[in-house]
Structure formats: structure tokens, C-alpha cells
Amino acid sequence: MTAVLIACAHGTRFEEGRVVVRALLEVLRDTAPAGVEVHEAYVDVHGPYVTDVVAAARERTDDIVIVPLLLSTGYHTEVDLVEAADGIPVAPALGPHPVLAEILADRVRAVGSEQGDAVVLAAAGSTRPGAVVDVERMADLLGSAGVEGPVIAAYAAASDPRIAAAVETARAAGHRTVAASYVLAPGHFSRVIEAAGADLTTAPIGADPRLATVVWERWAAARRPVAAAR
CATH class of the missing domain: 3.40.50 (Rossmann fold)
Structure with missing residues (x-):
């Protein structure tokens, strides 16, 4: 069965910011374990909104983890994403790391x-x-x-x-x-x-390839209870 990582960024009205997030998503897809799909999502500002992405993923698999592309905990990680997940595991923010x-x-x-x-x-x-x-x-x-x-x-x-x-x-x-x-x-x-x-x-962190190791670490840790229950 396909596994899905929903990579959820904040969202921005600045196109240069969207370009960076899309570049990071490509890094994640290039480094994804076999059988794992990376789906794009946003919690604010613009779509595809995380609630819609979760609903679409649920039609295909129950092996879904949301990983926030956010650097610290906050209202989005503690409230918005938990509500959107509706029981799906939500990994911690990427930082501190x-x-x-x-x-x-x-x-x-x-x-x-x-x-x-x-x-x-x-x-x-x-x-x-x-x-x-x-x-x-x-x-x-x-x-x-x-x-x-x-x-x-x-x-x-x-x-x-x-x-x-x-x-x-x-x-x-x-x-x-x-x-x-x-x-x-x-x-x-x-x-x-x-x-x-x-x-x-300094410039923003951007689509540094090293970020992929943090994202996949968060995904694996959040997914373990799902895998163990199978």
C-alpha cells in the first residue's frame, strides 16, 4: 500500500517564497523512500489546503503522516494541523534540530x-x-x-x-x-x-538538501505507531 507524507507549509503571497517551497518538495520527492508519495499542502493563504489534501489522500490509503514545513511549534502545529488531520499523525515542527x-x-x-x-x-x-x-x-x-x-x-x-x-x-x-x-x-x-x-x-534557509533528512526523520518517528498497529 502506498504511504503518503503530506508536507504542509504555511503559505505565502510572495511568489519567490512559493518557488522555494516547491523546490524543497522536489528535494523531498527525490529522497523519498520507495513507495512513499510526497503531497503538497498549505495551512494558510493559498491552496492546496491541508484539509483538502488529507481528504484526497484518505481515499487512497490510511498510511498518512503530516509533516509541517514549519520551523517551530505554534498555533498552526498545535491547533490547525491537528484539526485538519482528524486522527492522522502530525509530526513535530522541523526545529529545533x-x-x-x-x-x-x-x-x-x-x-x-x-x-x-x-x-x-x-x-x-x-x-x-x-x-x-x-x-x-x-x-x-x-x-x-x-x-x-x-x-x-x-x-x-x-x-x-x-x-x-x-x-x-x-x-x-x-x-x-x-x-x-x-x-x-x-x-x-x-x-x-x-x-x-x-x-x-543571511538569506532564508531555503530548499537546502539537508532539510530532507529532518523531514524524513520526523515522518519516520510519527509513522511508527501507524506501522506498528498493522
Whole structure:
């Protein structure tokens, strides 16, 4: 029987962001285990909406897992996707994860970060308390991934400190600043990060092939109870 991974991104009105998500979906399809299909879905902004994708997949198989293409827990992972799944396993968000820390560390080095720079881990932000816990854990992992200098978690919305404020605080302490864009694709939040005034700003994580290892790890862990019940 076919197995289905529903890869569910947030959705964006920016075409460049949609291009990145579609590129990541192609990476996932290229790396999929035999017999596993990757279906595209979105939780907001535009279709194909996850509820419709779930309904269509259910007509073909009961071996379905939703993996959020989201970097931290939040309302979408805790409420929207759980409701859309209606009993189908929903994997955790992609972060925090050491592979994401490696990608971010590479991005920070690529823009020319030097010893002593303060790195602002610039996340979207969420009203859900678990999101802040996830981002702060990600900041710890980024520090362990070889980034020199202080790492400060900051947010574009909903949580404090905001990115621009974190940049100014670090600069006042004598640091050159690097905003590490902790967003998946270009869009509204990447523009907020770019406008925050850091001396250097990395690109969004994008369709880095290493993300596929995180997605398939999440899928396998969420699918185990399904497979065991067969």
C-alpha cells in the first residue's frame, strides 16, 4: 500500500517564497523512500489546503503522516494541523534540530561573520509559549554549531525581544551584528528581518538538501505507531 507524507507549509503571497517551497518538495520527492508519495499542502493563504489534501489522500490509503514545513511549534502545529488531520499523525515542527543549526551556521559564515559578532537568531514569532522555547533551544544549538560570539533569540512578531531591538542592544554592547534568518523562505517575515538594521543578514534557509533528512526523520518517528498497529 502506498504511504503518503503530506508536507504542509504555511503559505505565502510572495511568489519567490512559493518557488522555494516547491523546490524543497522536489528535494523531498527525490529522497523519498520507495513507495512513499510526497503531497503538497498549505495551512494558510493559498491552496492546496491541508484539509483538502488529507481528504484526497484518505481515499487512497490510511498510511498518512503530516509533516509541517514549519520551523517551530505554534498555533498552526498545535491547533490547525491537528484539526485538519482528524486522527492522522502530525509530526513535530522541523526545529529545533542540530541539522538546522548546521545550516544556519553555514549561512552566518557565508555572509562574512567574524569572531566577536553577535548573531541574532531572527525568528517569525508566535503567541504560543512553546514557540519561544523552541527558538531559544535553537539559539543554544546554533552556539554549539561553531558560531562564535553571543547568540540572541529575537522575533519579528508576537514575542520579545523584537529583532530590531535585539540588534540595537547588541550594537550598543560593542558588537557587529548578524541577523540569522530563521525562516524557511522569502516572504513577509524575511522582509522584516532585512529591515531590522543588522550589519549582515543571511538569506532564508531555503530548499537546502539537508532539510530532507529532518523531514524524513520526523515522518519516520510519527509513522511508527501507524506501522506498528498493522
